[in-house]
Amino acid sequence: MRRSYLISALLLVGLAxxxxxxxxxxxxxxxxxxxxxxxxxxxxxKQAPDQALCSIHRNRLPPEVLGPFIxxxxxxxxxxxxxxxxxxWKRGEAIYNTLARGNCFSCHAGSPLNIGGNVGPxxxxxxxxxTSEAVQRYTYEVIYNPWxxxxxxxxxxFGHGGLLKPEEIADVVAxxxxxxxxxxxxxxxxx
Amino acid sequence: MRKNRLYRVLGLALLGFALGVALxxxxxxxxxxxEAERQRELFRQTxxxxxxxxxxxxxxxxxxxxxxxxxVSLEACDFGLxxxxxxxxxxxxxxxxxxxxxxxxxxxxxxxxxxxLQGFKPEEVKRDEVxxxxxxxxxxxxxxxxxxxxxxxxxxxxxxxxxxxWYHRAGDRDMNCAICHEAYAGRKVRLSPVRxxxxxxxxxxxxYRFEADKLYTLQDRIAFCYESVGIHPPDYYSEPYIALSMYxxxxxxxxxxxxxxMPGFTR
Numbered sequence: 001m002r003r004s005y006l007i008s009a010l011l012l013v014g015l016a017x018x019x020x021x022x023x024x025x026x027x028x029x030x031x032x033x034x035x036x037x038x039x040x041x042x043x044x045x046k047q048a049p050d051q052a053l054c055s056i057h058r059n060r061l062p063p064e065v066l067g068p069f070i071x072x073x074x075x076x077x078x079x080x081x082x083x084x085x086x087x088x089w090k091r092g093e094a095i096y097n098t099l100a101r102g103n104c105f106s107c108h109a110g111s112p113l114n115i116g117g118n119v120g121p122x123x124x125x126x127x128x129x130x131t132s133e134a135v136q137r138y139t140y141e142v143i144y145n146p147w148x149x150x151x152x153x154x155x156x157x158f159g160h161g162g163l164l165k166p167e168e169i170a171d172v173v174a175x176x177x178x179x180x181x182x183x184x185x186x187x188x189x190x191x
Numbered sequence: 192m193r194k195n196r197l198y199r200v201l202g203l204a205l206l207g208f209a210l211g212v213a214l215x216x217x218x219x220x221x222x223x224x225x226e227a228e229r230q231r232e233l234f235r236q237t238x239x240x241x242x243x244x245x246x247x248x249x250x251x252x253x254x255x256x257x258x259x260x261x262x263v264s265l266e267a268c269d270f271g272l273x274x275x276x277x278x279x280x281x282x283x284x285x286x287x288x289x290x291x292x293x294x295x296x297x298x299x300x301x302x303x304x305x306x307x308l309q310g311f312k313p314e315e316v317k318r319d320e321v322x323x324x325x326x327x328x329x330x331x332x333x334x335x336x337x338x339x340x341x342x343x344x345x346x347x348x349x350x351x352x353x354x355x356x357w358y359h360r361a362g363d364r365d366m367n368c369a370i371c372h373e374a375y376a377g378r379k380v381r382l383s384p385v386r387x388x389x390x391x392x393x394x395x396x397x398x399y400r401f402e403a404d405k406l407y408t409l410q411d412r413i414a415f416c417y418e419s420v421g422i423h424p425p426d427y428y429s430e431p432y433i434a435l436s437m438y439x440x441x442x443x444x445x446x447x448x449x450x451x452x453m454p455g456f457t458r
Contacts, residue, residue, distance in 0.1 A: 029352055032430050032431060036430065037423075037429060042423075043361055052360075059367075117379045154370040161364060
């Protein structure tokens with residue numbers, strides 16, 4: 001099971017980088033990771049092809065890999081049933097401001113409830129972008145799969161990684177975009 | 192006897208800590224470095240001793256005591272500079288050891304000596320004792336320049352694997368170390384400033400973390416980062432830690448960094 005996953009990862013890496021047979025997890029690295037114990041190895045050795053690409057290229061994809069990579073990441077995005085991209089901002093608020101859920105504030109400034117980090121851009125007054133279909137779609141897609149817009153970025157692929165359900169992402173979108181959301185009516189908490 | 196005194200001082204120190212927490216309540220913005228400095232002063236004033244120094248003192252007792260099935264001390268343990276030579280020992284770890292035929296960091300070297308010299312079975316080695324011993328041995332490298340330069344083929348291989356692991360993205364949060372500690376070095380995750388290895392990342396461990404009220408070794412600190420991104424950390428004393436430490440400390444050496452006060456005192 002895991003083996004075939006690995007092999008397909010290596011194959012894809014080889015294809016994408018234009019060198020058939022190029023590998024990433026060498027036998028030495030595999031042995032080292034296994035020495036860390038079963039629970040650790042289970043996660044680290046189950047590396048998906050896109051994760052392998054970001055690893056080999058040290059998070060900066062070369063132009064020839066970039067196009068197909070972004071196309072593939074776009075294909076991975078799934079939408080809520082019924083297609084509503086803006087849900088309930090109150091529920092979104094809880095997700096955004098909870099470490100074990102969205103944890104958005106750890107990297108972004110803008111929340112009226114938590115002092116934000118600055119790893120990501122400030123989202124202060126994000127709602128000023130309006131609620132057009134295009135803005136909703138962009139916001140939803142960035143949260144579902146940031147790699148479709150910022151390949152290999154540090155922001156988690158919340159939808160793709162299974163960290164948030166499509167409906168929960170729609171709630172977060174509402175928190176950011178709804179004009180009546182506290183995110184847009186209250187000042188951001190500052191250091 | 193000595194132990195009792197230690198515990199009394201520790202009690203006092205905890206009181207100081209509680210006070211510190213009480214004082215910080217309600218304060219909104221905290222510069223983590225200033226806050227650590229403040230907490231450290233508080234300990235000095237209320238207890239007259241830092242928690243890290245208490246752990247080191249415990250470690251010193253353990254180091255010199257005749258223990259284990261063979262009833263010998265650890266005084267013959269060689270950390271790379273010769274048996275019993277502790278001055279600056281941490282500065283050149285991890286390194287390759289011919290007797291165990293592997294690259295070891297301070298923590299694994301202590302375990303090797305407890306097993307080989309004192310006759311403990313690996314599963315009998317207590318984590319708390321290793322941590323105290325780490326604090327003691329590290330205290331002999333306080334504020335010294337870091338000097339980890341991979342030379343032997345084993346050390347170079349370990350460095351290279353550490354670098355691969357550093358960039359290895361995995362898990363449902365697509366994590367690797369570089370994404371935080373390189374791409375965003377100098378920025379903040381919540382209140383915490385993030386450093387890169389060249390900037391000296393890992394130069395304050397082992398350290399007493401006042402937020403956790405515990406001594407953290409470098410392995411504990413790496414494990415903490417894994418946990419914070421939802422990945423089950425490697426087993427203690429396993430090679431992923433040694434490889435990552437080798438990579439980070441060799442890079443810190445290239446950046447001409449020193450260790451902080453040892454054990455460190457941090458948030």
